Amino acid sequence: xxxxxHLDAEGSARMVxxxxxxxxxxVAVAEGRITLSAEALDAIRAGSVKKGxxxxxxxxxxxxxAKKTADLIPLCHPLPIAxxxxxxxxxxxxxxxVAEVSTSYSTGIEMEAMTxxxxxxxxxxxxxxxxxxGMTIGGxxxxxxxxxxxxxxxxxxxxxx
Numbered sequence: 001x002x003x004x005x006h007l008d009a010e011g012s013a014r015m016v017x018x019x020x021x022x023x024x025x026x027v028a029v030a031e032g033r034i035t036l037s038a039e040a041l042d043a044i045r046a047g048s049v050k051k052g053x054x055x056x057x058x059x060x061x062x063x064x065x066a067k068k069t070a071d072l073i074p075l076c077h078p079l080p081i082a083x084x085x086x087x088x089x090x091x092x093x094x095x096x097x098v099a100e101v102s103t104s105y106s107t108g109i110e111m112e113a114m115t116x117x118x119x120x121x122x123x124x125x126x127x128x129x130x131x132x133x134g135m136t137i138g139g140x141x142x143x144x145x146x147x148x149x150x151x152x153x154x155x156x157x158x159x160x161x
Contacts, residue, residue, distance in 0.1 A: 015075050021106035026147030028101050030113035032140035034121045035094045040132040044124070045090055051127045055088045058097070058127070062086040062120030066101050066112040076111050079103050086116055088124075097121055098143070110142050 036044075044054045051057075063084045070078035082102045089096045099116035103109045121137045128135065144154045 013075060015077070016107070018077060018106040021149070023104050023106050024147045025104050026102065026109050026145070028108065028110040028113040028145045029098065029143045030110070030117045030141065031096060031098045031143050032114075032117040032121050032137065033091075033094045033096045034124050034135055034137045036124075036128065036135040037132040038093070040128045040135065041090065041093065041095070043131055044095070044128060049128055050130070054124055054127045055095075058088060058120040058123040059086045061123040062097065062099055062116040065119030066099065066116040069112045069115040072115060073111055077105075077107050079105050079107070079109060079112065081109070081112065084112075084116060086120055088120065095121075095124060108145060108148055110145050114140055114142060 043049050047053060063086055065072075066084045067081055070076045080103055082104060084099065084101050086097060086099045089098070097117045097120045099113045099120070101109050101113040101116060103112075118137075118140050121140070125135050125137065142153075142155065144152070146152045
């Protein structure tokens with residue numbers, strides 16, 4: 001089983017040894033969206049959701065989730081996160097979450113950015129589900145990453161919203 005770093009020679013899961021890799025500055029940006037009814041979106045915009053300020057709570061939840069990624073994804077390394085930002089934009093029929101996470105370490109930070117987005121969107125669902133149980137979360141993906149041995153990467157321009 002060559003090429004899969006999280007599997008050993010017998011195909012068993014393992015945590016990759018990054019101790020020999022240099023620590024470099026790394027940044028990852030991820031996004032995702034939750035589609036929801038006009039009623040739910042209007043309530044969030046107006047700040048009238050009974051559970052409180054949905055966007056503020058979702059932002060904090062996403063930031064906290066980035067810091068807990070290694071507790072959620074079994075083979076992720078616990079990373080010293082330098083910064084997390086999480087932006088939530090109200091769109092037509094949706095809320096778009098974009099997270100940027102950075103570190104100086106020996107392994108990438110992409111999972112932390114995608115975890116931040118995912119948990120922020122799940123928090124929106126939890127807080128607004130009384131208004132719309134049909135909300136849909138999707139499109140969680142990496143937009144860009146920089147640093148490390150593999151260098152910089154960006155989602156193709158024709159694949160970006």
